[in-house]
Amino acid sequence: QVQLVESGGGMVQPGGSLTLSCAPSGFSLDYHVIGWFRQAPGKEREGVSCISGSDGSTYYGDSVKGRFTISKDNAKNTVYLQMNNLKPEDTAVYYCAAEFDSGWGSSWLTRYRSMPYWGNGTQVTVSS
Numbered sequence: 001q002v003q004l005v006e007s008g009g010g011m012v013q014p015g016g017s018l019t020l021s022c023a024p025s026g027f028s029l030d031y032h033v034i035g036w037f038r039q040a041p042g043k044e045r046e047g048v049s050c051i052s053g054s055d056g057s058t059y060y061g062d063s064v065k066g067r068f069t070i071s072k073d074n075a076k077n078t079v080y081l082q083m084n085n086l087k088p089e090d091t092a093v094y095y096c097a098a099e100f101d102s103g104w105g106s107s108w109l110t111r112y113r114s115m116p117y118w119g120n121g122t123q124v125t126v127s128s
Contacts, residue, residue, distance in 0.1 A: 047109025
């Protein structure tokens with residue numbers, strides 16, 4: 001059974017940091033692209049970041065570039081999203097998602113309607 005097991009999230013003050021993790025169950029990081037989308041109340045789901053399990057290429061949405069870093073640990077079959085300098089506008093439910101790596105590149109961040117695998121989501125709240 002394929003699952004994406006998420007952890008991390010929580011509440012933090014502006015300027016703070018959080019780390020999300022996503023561990024696929026039932027498939028390997030190899031040959032898949034894994035990343036996060038987020039959705040704030042009343043807004044469309046937005047691509048945050050993704051990483052290719054095949055070649056390690058990384059992509060970021062414009063709103064998080066320079067603040068978020070995505071990485072992977074193949075030995076642990078886990079992907080991490082380090083979020084620094086968090087802002088109130090980063091408040092959202094963050095969803096891990098994955099699909100077979102077909103070479104979409106940065107376009108993966110726009111493909112939330114096509115993702116076959118999803119985590120349950122984790123709440124990130126940035127507030128003073």
